[in-house]
Structures are given as C-alpha cells and as structure tokens.
Amino acid sequence: MTAQARSLPALFEGKVHTIAPFGKDAMQTTDDRYHIAAQEDRCAPRTKLTIPASLRASGGRAFQSVVHDLSISGFSAASINRMHEGQLCWLTLPGLESLQAQVVWWDNCIVGCAFSELLSPIVHDNILQRYSSTGIYRSAI
Structure with missing residues (x-):
C-alpha cells in the first residue's frame, strides 16, 4: 500500500482520521456508519x-x-x-x-x-x- 493510500482521510465518529491498513481505524463499525448517516442524511420518510x-x-x-x-x-x-x-x-x-x-x-x-x-x-x-x-x-x- 502506498503512503498516499494510507493517508486518505475518512470520517469516523465525527472526526477526521487517517485510515490505517490494520487496527481499529481500518474499518468503521455499523454504529459509526449510522452516526455519520444520521448527521448527514435526514431523508427517511416521515x-x-x-x-x-x-x-x-x-x-x-x-x-x-x-x-x-x-x-x-x-x-x-x-x-x-x-x-x-x-x-x-x-x-x-x-x-x-x-x-x-x-x-x-x-x-x-x-x-x-x-x-x-x-x-x-x-x-x-x-x-x-x-x-x-x-x-x-x-x-x-
């Protein structure tokens, strides 16, 4: 993996983090994805x-x-x-x-x-x- 690929910013728990090839920042959990979607996308039918x-x-x-x-x-x-x-x-x-x-x-x-x-x-x-x-x-x- 190139240094550039490892430093791509990702939204994680409302903060910008660097994606690591391994470890806790490698993947977002379902809860993290929901938190992001809830803040950015309020289009659920009401x-x-x-x-x-x-x-x-x-x-x-x-x-x-x-x-x-x-x-x-x-x-x-x-x-x-x-x-x-x-x-x-x-x-x-x-x-x-x-x-x-x-x-x-x-x-x-x-x-x-x-x-x-x-x-x-x-x-x-x-x-x-x-x-x-x-x-x-x-x-x-």
Whole structure:
C-alpha cells in the first residue's frame, strides 16, 4: 500500500482520521456508519400521525406528550418543557420500551429528535399501522 493510500482521510465518529491498513481505524463499525448517516442524511420518510407518548429529558421527570411525526431515524413531538440541542431524552410509546434519542431542535413547544439507534422497520411499520390514518406504511424514495 502506498503512503498516499494510507493517508486518505475518512470520517469516523465525527472526526477526521487517517485510515490505517490494520487496527481499529481500518474499518468503521455499523454504529459509526449510522452516526455519520444520521448527521448527514435526514431523508427517511416521515409520517404525520398522532401517538400519545411520554417523553423524559436527561435529568428530568417524564411528562405526557404527543408524537406528531415519525421515521425510522427520529420524531417530532409536543414538549411543554424547554429542551436543548444535544440533550438526551427517552421517548416511550404505548407497548414499547423507552427509545433513547438526542434533541436536534426545539421550537414553540415542539421538539425534533434523532433516535440513538434506528427503529427497526418492522417496529416502525407496526406503529404506523396502529396510528396512521393514511394507510400508507412505507414510501419509496
């Protein structure tokens, strides 16, 4: 391998690293690729719906909320409490365990969050089937 090939920059955990021929920087993990994609590509189809839920910000108490849109990568919901960009939170939907997310924006009592891990497409479709009034569960881009 040439010196030039070994020094090609690669995006890894939000920082620029040099690709090494062997070792931990040789390949990105699935988690690293998801983190990069979540920050760069917010084109997952979003579905408008109304789901009663509870939302809890890091260090706070859970409060009742309503999810207004949902995708496999995130959601927007009513938030009576001010939330800050980068803050961790947990969304609990009926019948599911809490889902960890990170606040991307907050405006006029609505919060937009990105899930820490993508929602399973099966779980996503099940939620849409239960709560969406459109009858459309997945759209092709």
